[in-house]
Amino acid sequence: MRVLIVGLGGVSRAFRNWPERTLGQALVAAGHEVTALTYWQPDQPHLGLTERAEEIDGIVVRRVKPQLWPGRETIAALESLPLPDIAHVIHPRNVLALQAVRWLRRRGVPVVWTWLGPYHDRWLVADRERPYESTIHPEWLIYTLPQLITRGLRDGRWRDHWRNYAIHRPLRDVAAFIPCSQHEAQVLRELGFTQPMSVVPLWLDMTFMDGPAPSLEATFSQPIIPYIGQLTPRKGYDVLVAAMPAIIARHPQASFVFVTHNPAQRAELQRLASELGVAANLHFLGTLSEEQKLALLRASAVLPFPSRYEGFGLPVLEGMAAGVPVVSTNIPVLNELIRDGEDGLLIPYNDAKALAEAILRVLDDQALRERLIAGGRRALRERFAPERLVMQVIEVYRSVL
Template structure:
């Protein structure tokens, strides 16, 4: 089968576990021809999206300028690439989708979509950083040209309504959905989508995660407790800083290591740490290579992931894969990944004290730590094995082809 993946950055040498890359990698390993159409972003070299055309893990990658309209590069790339048997679109704010889906429908090519986090949608939720504290507005989404005209005539905000339409219109032309969580499937159903849905979680490049890593090039004292993610309220970096004093009171040498490729709130991070009196224990690394991140995880005592919202939560799987106990928030999607007390710990939403207590439980209790590590690695074998999950993806592709008569 010839498969086209349409993502954002997606397939990059710089990130081993981005979902477009792991999907394509597994499909290639299963004997299929895989192409990827993704964003060209030379202005952000750390993302590794500067080459217009390259091959990664057997995936033929074509990068185009991210543009909703007129999308000439997207259309030109689609005309140049071999005609796919099926297309798999990934991400809710994929600006390539408008023109790509129109082109695919013109040729009768089945389309599946992994939305990958419905509450990343700024039109759907009032606050993307704290969606579970804000209101949800499905009535704001624009799917038809008639809705677009009516909204524009009502308030004159044509530009925003056009973007709203361009982002959401392609969803109506999807043959089948592959939600990455039951929560995502539930939201899609609540929005009125009736297409077939098969819930299939994401997975990791396990050859990389279990392969060699360099020595950790970092002079810090154990226990090492990393933060891996964007410095945004949604990721809960402030909650980890608030939990630090209680942990440091018992483990004065503890090193809290912050890794991020989005340091927008670094100043606020430092301010919070100084206010809490824990700045000496905070080590800001910024962007790390995948190899150095793997070395950091393997050297860590625990992986806190205090998110306020996740479309999925790949760092949780990364922690499980390398044998680090994971602590995260008891919110939708995450509580589908973690079975509390078995392969990780869940703490209440927005509760820094509970996060600190959970960290101390794992640091203090060797038996608990051993049980969580074993449970996490069992989960990776039984629930997140790439060969098992890609077989489910392929079955959904076949269903979509049958629906379209392909």
């Protein structure tokens, strides 16, 4: 089968576990021919999206300027590639989708879509950073030209309404959805989509995660407690900082190591740490290579993941794969990944006190720690095995061909 993946930046040498790469990698391993059409972003070299064309893990990668309209690079790339049997679009704000889906439909190529987090959509939620504290607005989404014209005549916000339409119109042409969670499937149904849906969670490059890692280049006092994610309110970095004093009171040498490729709120992070008197225990590393991130995880005592919203939550699986107990928020999707007390711990939303208590439980209870590590490894084998999950994806492909 010839498969085209239409993603954002997801097939990159810089990131091993982005979903476009792990999907393509597993499809190649299953004997299929895979091409990925993704963003070209030379202004952000740390993302590894500077080459226009390359091959990664057997995936033929073509990168184009991310543009909704007229999308000439997208169309030119599609016309230069062999016609796929099926296309798989990934991400809710994929600006390549408008032209790509139209082009593919005209040639009879069916499209499936993994939306990968409905509340990342700024037209659906009033606050993408805290969607569970916000109002959801399905009525804001624009799927048709009459809706676009009506909204534009009403308030004159033509540019914003056009982008809204361009992002959401392709969803109507999808042959099937492959939601990455039951929550995503539920939201799609609530939005009125009636296409077939088969929930298939994401997975990791387990060959890499189980392979050798170099020594950790930086030196930290134990226990090491990492934060891995963007420095945005959605990821809950402030919740972890607020939990630090209680943890440091019992473990004065604890090292809180912050790793991120989006340091947007680093100044606020440092301000909060100074205000709480824990700045000496905070270490900011910024962007790490995948190898060094794996080394950090393996050296860590516990992985806090106090997110306020996740489309999926790959760091949870990365923690499990690295043999570090995970503590995360009891919110949709994350509570599909973690079975509380078996392969991780779940805490109430936005609760720094509960986060500190859960981290201390892991640090101070060796039996609990060992049970969670074993449970995490079992979860990866039983629920997130790439070779089994990719076959579920392939079955969806076959069902719509």
